[in-house]
Amino acid sequence: MKTFCGRANPTTGAMEWFEEDENYDYHQEIARSRYADMLHDKDRNTKYYQGIRAAVSRVKERGEKAIVLDIGTGTGLLSMMAASAGADFCYAVEVFKPMANAAVKIVEKNGFRDKIKVINKHSTEVTVGPDGDMQCRANILVTELFDTELIGEGALPTYEHAHKYLVQEGCEAVPHRATVYVQLVESKRMWSWNKLFPVHVEAEDGEKIIVSPSEMENCPGLPSVCDIQLNQMPSTDFTVLSDVVTMFSVDFSKPVKSASTCYRVQLEPVKSGKAQIVLSWWDIDMDPSGMINCTMAPYWVKSTSAFQWRDHWMQCVYFLPNEEPVLQGEKVCLTACRDEYSVWYKLQKASEEENKADVRVESPVCRCQAHLLWNRPRFGELNDQTRMHQYVKSLIKVLKTDSVCLCISDGSLLPVLAHYLGAKQV
Numbered sequence: 001m002k003t004f005c006g007r008a009n010p011t012t013g014a015m016e017w018f019e020e021d022e023n024y025d026y027h028q029e030i031a032r033s034r035y036a037d038m039l040h041d042k043d044r045n046t047k048y049y050q051g052i053r054a055a056v057s058r059v060k061e062r063g064e065k066a067i068v069l070d071i072g073t074g075t076g077l078l079s080m081m082a083a084s085a086g087a088d089f090c091y092a093v094e095v096f097k098p099m100a101n102a103a104v105k106i107v108e109k110n111g112f113r114d115k116i117k118v119i120n121k122h123s124t125e126v127t128v129g130p131d132g133d134m135q136c137r138a139n140i141l142v143t144e145l146f147d148t149e150l151i152g153e154g155a156l157p158t159y160e161h162a163h164k165y166l167v168q169e170g171c172e173a174v175p176h177r178a179t180v181y182v183q184l185v186e187s188k189r190m191w192s193w194n195k196l197f198p199v200h201v202e203a204e205d206g207e208k209i210i211v212s213p214s215e216m217e218n219c220p221g222l223p224s225v226c227d228i229q230l231n232q233m234p235s236t237d238f239t240v241l242s243d244v245v246t247m248f249s250v251d252f253s254k255p256v257k258s259a260s261t262c263y264r265v266q267l268e269p270v271k272s273g274k275a276q277i278v279l280s281w282w283d284i285d286m287d288p289s290g291m292i293n294c295t296m297a298p299y300w301v302k303s304t305s306a307f308q309w310r311d312h313w314m315q316c317v318y319f320l321p322n323e324e325p326v327l328q329g330e331k332v333c334l335t336a337c338r339d340e341y342s343v344w345y346k347l348q349k350a351s352e353e354e355n356k357a358d359v360r361v362e363s364p365v366c367r368c369q370a371h372l373l374w375n376r377p378r379f380g381e382l383n384d385q386t387r388m389h390q391y392v393k394s395l396i397k398v399l400k401t402d403s404v405c406l407c408i409s410d411g412s413l414l415p416v417l418a419h420y421l422g423a424k425q426v
């Protein structure tokens, strides 16, 4: 038997299918595809190296041995940086077996066998003690467990556990802290990935408007983050309604709490408009002073940030449950809620905010089914007026009053269009 594997063509970006043997090792597939982009992120690598060198120096200045715990070592890169920086010993923990195997080989090949111990376990399974995986708790904690949403790969529970069981109190952490930023915007383009807009159809007997049912209008959509390259988004595609503000930050050198929580900020709209979208990104400070900073800020916030191409960390688009009119200068309150793995947002008038009974904001769950049927690009496609117009024009050409249409499709609007344009039966 053979099996098909989907793979992105590196030149065109298109997904292509390859036939592989039934014994094909899927682990290698995942390992190859996921790590390369991150390893080529020079800005990230340079800053990690600077941060790690600074942390090792601080520990050495205190006259202590530098014992590093690198959670999620991948290829072993950050542990090798630590060893190069003079760390006395590194525990490199990696849960993904093919990666842990690779790390063993890479560490060996680079001559770090005596300094780095690769542990093929999830960090929460790691034991400390004379017979344990680690001889003692570490005093430097190095990780790179972040996704575009910062916490989506489970960084918070991993840190929470590590502080309780694997590192010393007062340890150095690289990165030292992460900060999540938000900005409120109005954007017809981005909103079109979440809501179905009314479709205007010029039929022979006048204009008709197809509207979505109220269930769809009021549906909060999906909880999964919409991650995009905001640096590719022309400034004409959105209107900034607020300044950039800090939503929350996490100090990784102190015990971390992963339990669900909410954060609240007051925003003073810089412009009147329809608040639809919260744009968000984060940065990490590799050291306590904040001098070594790696940022995902988009071009209109930090003009140099677009220079580093990275696909492994992009920016987040959060859809508010409903669009809310805001007035310039009239304060509103933005609430971010998170569980262990994801974040979602709600906007309230500042006066409503007094009513704190309302603070537990439900995670968005699609109630209308449309968000389960159509992904975000598909929503955008269905809302594309030019595209819709072409379909309407073509349908008008072929439809007669006695037309009986058979539509073969998954969740397209064609049957509705055909009906509105006068087909006898669809």
Ligand code: SAH
Residues within 6 Å of the ligand: 038, 039, 071, 072, 073, 074, 075, 076, 077, 078, 093, 094, 095, 096, 099, 121, 122, 123, 124, 143, 144, 145, 153, 154, 158
């Ligand atoms: N540190 C490497 C790789 C980062 S990717 C680098 O910076 O290049 C994150 C890695 O962490 C993945 O290989 C993933 O399998 C691993 N990982 C995530 N959470 C983990 C955990 N709690 N314990 C062990 N490995 C983990």
